[in-house]
Amino acid sequence: MLTDDYNPHAGRMLQVLDQDGRIVEPSLEPDIDPEVLRKAYRIMVLARVADEKAVILQRQGRLGAYPPNRGQEAASLGPAMATGQEDWFVWAFRELTGLLWKGLPLKSYYLSWMGNEEGSRYPEELKVTPSTIPVGSQLPIAVGIAYASSYRQEGKIVLAFCGDGATSEGDFHEALNTAGVLKTANVFVVQNNQWAISVPRSRQTAAPTIAQKACAYGFPSIQVDGNDLLAMYIATKEAAERARRGDGPTLIEAYTYRLGDHTTSDDAKKYREEAELKEWEPRDPLIRLKAYMMSKGLLDEKGDEAIWNEAKEFVEKSVEQAEAVPGPxxxxxxxxxxxxxxxxxxxxxxxxxxxxxxxxx
Ligand SMILES: Cc1ncc(C[n+]2csc(CCOP(=O)(O)OP(=O)(O)O)c2C)c(N)n1
Incomplete structure (x- = not known):
């Protein structure tokens, strides 16, 4: 079990790909179909382009306050890839790649950040809840969905995301405690992006890792390099299998970094050292996946250029579609x-x- 081999109390973090995209643990490299990997990379690029466009739209007064995803693209994509279309995806507000994997129309995503509730009216079959701005409040709901699913014997898994800041909320405790007691089929993913607006991770909790908090709730956990798509994928696969067997929840701490500001209303320069940003920039999950794909012969520079161009075109089209919808x-x-x-x-x-x-x- 990865959760035994990478026991967070022992201070080991799961990593499959290093920051240059080289495999560090050959025995852990997952056997993902090349077409699936290509799709994953296309979605990561699309999320990056769509995210940057959202910030521009906000600056132009065409979209409301927006929380950039830049740097965190692997942390929600790996879990989405490792679960099924029939499983639930309960997000916070920084999980664009996972949403795109689930099939959320980009137009809907833009519409909701434009303040139009129609943007949160997702197709039923996606099994995606709307974004949740009250920090941590999505977690008890995710446990309720999992409990209802087991009561109805539907066998669905419920992925639930939150940030490091949310782990200090009562809702986090109530949700994880209940999940442990009821052995619900939840996979909790904490995107530890090192900051909760201006509050650094060191001020959030005295615990050495966020992963180890699961110990008190009686279920396994693991700290994972959140910028490593393959590591996030295998950690979630194992957690999903545990949940599907009826063995209860898992907590995954995705150790990542928010390369952008908290939202478009924030200026991270006021509280964050430039040197820290420079340290994290080369650990970008996109750079890493691209290098891995190239080393496997699944991508070349020409193909990469085409993917970026296709993403830019798709983003422009989605913005046009969102802006054509009558205002709320x-x-x-x-x-x-x-x-x-x-x-x-x-x-x-x-x-x-x-x-x-x-x-x-
Ligand atoms: C209950 C509640 N308290 C405060 C806020 C204001 N707020 C919005 S985001 C945020 C920080 C959240 O940090 P974290 O959970 O680490 O997620 P991140 O934004 O870093 O992804 C705060 C305090 C809120 N939205 N809801």
């Missing part, structure tokens, strides 16, 4: 919360409509 109305505040509106909310909606048409002042 004030009614959306009421209509997107419940499948069936409860009576007190319908009353408020009626009141709001009368007010808007001047009938009630």
């Amino acid at each position: 109305t004030l009614d959306d505040v009421f209509v997107h919360t419940y499948a069936e509106m409860p009576p007190e909310l319908s009353e408020q909606l009626e009141k709001h409509r009368r007010f808007m048409t001047g009938g009630e002042r």
Whole structure:
């Protein structure tokens, strides 16, 4: 078991690819179909281009506040690849690559960050919940989904993401404690990107690793190089198999780095040393996967250029599609919360409509 071999208490972090894309543990190299690897790389490039475009759109006033994903592309993609289409993907707000793997239309992603609730109306079969801004609040929901799935004997796994900052929330404790007791089929992925806005990892917890927190909840965990797609893939595969066998949850700490600002409202230069950024830039998950693919003969420079061009074209088209959708109305505040509106909310909606048409002042 990887969770035994890489016991977080022993201070070992799982890594398959080093920062130059070389295999460091040949026995752990997963046998991934070349076409699947090519798709993974295309999605990572698409996420990078789409993410940079989102920041530009925000600066131009065409999109709301946005949390950049740059540098964290492997941490949600590996887990998405290692689980099935029928499994749930419960995200926080920095998991674009995993979403694209699941098949979320990029147009929807842009629409939701443009403040249009229609962007969060995902196709049912994707098994993706909307983004969750209240930090950590998606975790108890993820445990509830897993519990419901086992009650209905559906056999689905529920991947749930959060950041290092979220591990200090009560919701994190409540969710992981309940998951341990009920042995739910959850795989928790903490994207430890070293910062929670301006709070560094060292101020978040006195525990040497975030992974080891699972010990207190009675289930296994592992710290993984979160910029290594292959390591994230094999760690999640093992966790998913454990969950599918009915042996309960796993906590994966994806050790990564947020190369961008916290959101477009933030300026990380105010609290972060430039030297730290420079240290992490060469560990970029895209550079690493590209080098690996090239060494395996699965990619060349010409092919790479074509992938970037295709991504840029697709991003432009998706932005156009999102901007063609009529803007949100004030009614959306009421209509997107419940499948069936409860009576007190319908009353408020009626009141709001009368007010808007001047009938009630
Ligand atoms: C309950 C709650 N408290 C505070 C905030 C403001 N806030 C938004 S993101 C964030 C930091 C989250 O850090 P982390 O969980 O590490 O995720 P990251 O942003 O680094 O991906 C905070 C404090 C919030 N959205 N929700």
